[in-house]
Amino acid sequence: MKKLDFLRKLKQEGKLKLVEPSEEVKQAYLQKSSSFIDSAKLLLKNKKLEEAISLAY
DSSP states (O other), X not given: OHHHHHHHHHHHTTSOOOOOOOHHHHHHHHXXXXXXXXXXXXXXXXXXXXXXXXXXX
16 A cells, blocks of 8 residues: 555656657567567477466566
């Protein structure tokens, strides 16, 4: 509950606000996730299940 109080205080002080989503950030995350899933597939194909699972998350 302390974290929520802290965030509410920041918002009231004008130090925290919502912003519009960034297309650049979105594209960067999509590229990174695509790369991770490709890597996870290769690991799984080579019987490295534990490593594949961690990359998939």
